[in-house]
Amino acid sequence: MRIGELAERSGVSRDAIRFYERQGLIAAQKSESQSNTYKNYPEEAVFTLEVIRDAQAAGVSIADLIVLLSQYHAADGADFDGEDFLIEKIQEVENRIEASQRFLETLRQTLRALKNAAH
Amino acid sequence: MRIGELAERSGVSRDAIRFYERQGLIAAQKSESQSNTYKNYPEEAVFTLEVIRDAQAAGVSIADLIVLLSQYHAADGADFDGEDFLIEKIQEVENRIEASQRFLETLRQTLRALKNAAH
DNA sequence: AAAAACCATGGTCCATTGTCAATGGTTTTG
């Protein structure tokens, strides 16, 4: 599919998609037609972009994602050791979730206090 | 207390503390002694810095925190309406936590796959 | 009393994660 459709379907802007592509997070082929320079994104890219969005929300940088996604794709059959890195990132995300939950509690308390003050 | 102690106790760098102070997130008095220009941070600042750290981990910007912290402090007795904003931020953080959990699941799956491949 | 450690201020610099604009082609639509 072309970038416009991918942008539409994934909810990610064209510019962001191109940015991720430059970083090597998603891949595209040159169009099979030789008359244009349009790129061809695989179906899979929609899913990859969703993962990227979740990862960004989880506070994981693109630099880390480059490593992680390569592991994800290599997971069937690779033997090089990225396990430590993976474990580290899992820990980081878990920590961030906990911090987020603490902060959420603070926000909820504030909301309750605000409502009481309005009495 | 002075900035060094605050940095030590909160685990936040001096530079970051000064940055937050410029943004109005924490307040300090000028030292009571007139012979120096050192600032005096209240005990409470340690707690505020913890909240700031959690908030940053939760993906909440400092600009938003400025608004939120003012509401937190004003929560006892204020009547101006920041409720909508608060509710919006709560929703945002909840969404980010969910995305983080989805991503965490992806990471864990990758880890399992990696372990199986290593057979 | 020196040296080492600390502080304030001001300014510069940095990575990250994109957005926006310009230019020049291609396709689709009316």
Place this chain on the structure above:
DNA sequence: CAAAACCATTGACAATGGACCATGGTTTTT
């Protein structure tokens, strides 16, 4: 077929969240 919509590439620009450095003063330690 002309206009509108789409695409690629390049390059400038921007916001966020600090780190780092220089300068000059103050405390604390030795």
